[in-house]
Amino acid sequence: MRRHVSLVGQIFAILLLTLTLEFAVGIFLNERANHLSLQDDEARRLAEHLVIARKLLTEQPADDRHALALQLTTDRYDVHWTPSSPPPPPLAPGLERMRRQIINWEPTLEQSGLWLRLASPGRVSEINGGLRLADGSWLYFGMRHSGGKWTFTIGRMGLAMIPVLALLIVGGLMIRRTLAPLRDLTRATERIGLSDEVMVEEGGSNDVRNLIRAFNAMQTRIHGLITERTEMLAAVGHDLRTPLARLRLRLDNLPENEGREAMEGDLTEMGEMIDSLLAFLGGEKNGEPPVRTDLAVLVATVVDAFQDHGKDVDYAGPDHLEMAVRSLSLRRAVVNLIENALHYGGRARVTLERTAREVLIRVDDEGPGIPRDKLEEVLKPFVRLDGARQRNTRGLGLGLAIVARAVELEGGQLILANRPEGGLRAEICLHLPGHAPNR
Numbered sequence: 401m402r403r404h405v406s407l408v409g410q411i412f413a414i415l416l417l418t419l420t421l422e423f424a425v426g427i428f429l430n431e432r433a434n435h436l437s438l439q440d441d442e443a444r445r446l447a448e449h450l451v452i453a454r455k456l457l458t459e460q461p462a463d464d465r466h467a468l469a470l471q472l473t474t475d476r477y478d479v480h481w482t483p484s485s486p487p488p489p490p491l492a493p494g495l496e497r498m499r500r501q502i503i504n505w506e507p508t509l510e511q512s513g514l515w516l517r518l519a520s521p522g523r524v525s526e527i528n529g530g531l532r533l534a535d536g537s538w539l540y541f542g543m544r545h546s547g548g549k550w551t552f553t554i555g556r557m558g559l560a561m562i563p564v565l566a567l568l569i570v571g572g573l574m575i576r577r578t579l580a581p582l583r584d585l586t587r588a589t590e591r592i593g594l595s596d597e598v599m600v601e602e603g604g605s606n607d608v609r610n611l612i613r614a615f616n617a618m619q620t621r622i623h624g625l626i627t628e629r630t631e632m633l634a635a636v637g638h639d640l641r642t643p644l645a646r647l648r649l650r651l652d653n654l655p656e657n658e659g660r661e662a663m664e665g666d667l668t669e670m671g672e673m674i675d676s677l678l679a680f681l682g683g684e685k686n687g688e689p690p691v692r693t694d695l696a697v698l699v700a701t702v703v704d705a706f707q708d709h710g711k712d713v714d715y716a717g718p719d720h721l722e723m724a725v726r727s728l729s730l731r732r733a734v735v736n737l738i739e740n741a742l743h744y745g746g747r748a749r750v751t752l753e754r755t756a757r758e759v760l761i762r763v764d765d766e767g768p769g770i771p772r773d774k775l776e777e778v779l780k781p782f783v784r785l786d787g788a789r790q791r792n793t794r795g796l797g798l799g800l801a802i803v804a805r806a807v808e809l810e811g812g813q814l815i816l817a818n819r820p821e822g823g824l825r826a827e828i829c830l831h832l833p834g835h836a837p838n839r
Contacts, residue, residue: 411575416568443501446477446543450514450531451506453479453541458533465537478542495527581608585615644671688726690810695730696721699752699761702734711742717752723759723830725810733806734761736799737826741765745823758812761828769818779804779814803828 453472457465465481472479495516503510512531530540581604588598599616602609647667654660696718703715734750741748745765753760770778779800800814803826807814812830819825 411579442543443498444505446541447502447505447509449477450502450509450539450541454509454512454531454533454539457481457539458535462537469539476544478540478544480540481537482540483537498527578604579608580604581612585612588615588619641671688728690724690726692722693725693727693730694720694722695725695759695761696752698727698731699734699750702731702738703750706738706742706748711738712747713738713742713750714748715750715752717750718754721752721754721759723832725830726806729806729809733803733828734763736803737763737828740799740826741767741824744768758832759830761830763826764819764823766823769822769824770816772818775816775818778816800826 453469456472457468460468462483469479469481495518499514499516502514509531512533514529514531516527516529518527527543528541529543530538532538581600581602584600588600599619600612602612604612644667647663651660651663651667654663697720699717700715703713706713738748738750741763742765745767747766749762749764751760751762751764753762800816804814807828807830810830812828815827815829817825817827
């Protein structure tokens with residue numbers, strides 16, 4: 401899964417790229433200027449050395465010129481003399497500029513047939529050449545650099561990188577500190593509606609301060625709306641349950657017959673509808689904190705309760721499996737899935753399993769299943785696929801929506817799939833700490 405770079409990382413990368421480009425361009429231009437200056441200086445030195453060597457060799461008899469050439473050889477220049485020589489090789493194109501510089505410095509070398517060549521192709525640090533003396537003999541010479549250009553350049557680049565790296569580190573720390581209020585804002589944003597208000601302290605630049613101020617004001621309005629809706633729903637629930645309770649009392653005074661049994665069923669269904677509606681419309685504000693809970697005991701207890709009422713429900717899984725969850729909302733989710741399985745399939749098989757990365761709660765039924773293109777739609781509130789399942793559907797179609805919300809609060813996933821052997825599998829995936837998927 402693709403990982404997104406944080407804002408600090410992006411700004412740091414931009415800063416690094418900008419400094420690197422500026423540094424590289426500056427080094428290139430500086431080295432280019434130094435190289436041209438160095439080439440001019442070398443041409444002048446070589447011209448002076450050639451004029452002196454030519455003059456001394458011309459003044460000496462031929463028998464003494466070999467010994468004199470050896471005396472004129474230095475660590476930087478090699479000098480040789482020969483009475484005759486084959487025609488000089490063609491001039492290397494890259495050395496034409498140096499040849500013209502030598503002649504400009506010493507015009508007396510214009511008629512000497514001066515030529516230059518590279519000692520080895522591509523190695524500018526070693527140059528050979530020759531020139532003709534007045535008697536037709538030839539003076540050969542070689543010029544060597546004390547060090548390669550790249551060695552010189554890399555050394556300078558290494559020294560220049562020290563302040564650049566120091567600036568990057570200081571800049572990165574300053575950027576991180578400047579953006580610290582944004583990290584606090586991000587954490588607070590994730591908690592909106594899940595707990596009490598988390599007011600973020602204003603800090604940073606003016607733009608960041610304005611953003612935090614607007615966020616705090618928005619958070620206050622949202623929590624006010626959630627609180628108002630919760631209180632209103634509590635009042636509505638109380639008002640609706642009161643007449644239902646009176647109806648039940650009056651129903652108890654009626655004689656036993658089919659009509660009374662049907663009315664009791666209707667009252668029970670109305671109570672369940674009110675409970676599911678209030679549970680769903682209660683909003684995301686949930687005062688129940690995650691606590692260490694034995695999921696195996698929780699699921700097994702729910703299964704036992706159904707078995708006590710004569711329902712065909714069984715449990716397979718470990719005896720103990722602890723995890724930090726919101727036990728009340730998760731219990732309601734498991735109950736809803738089992739009721740859903742019993743209603744459409746007549747029986748429920750509940751399985752609890754722990755893997756290396758997650759805890760899985762599976763509820764399998766033997767009902768007709770759900771069309772593949774409707775598996776996501778049934779998780780939406782008030783959706784009832786009567787055409788896909790039996791038509792004696794009860795409730796408001798909020799059972800799976802309540803499960804999906806409870807699982808979302810735990811940071812998990814609810815997955816619905818049709819089993820190959822028939823029936824529906826509802827699976828709650830609760831990610832273990834440190835293994836939550838990247839969003």
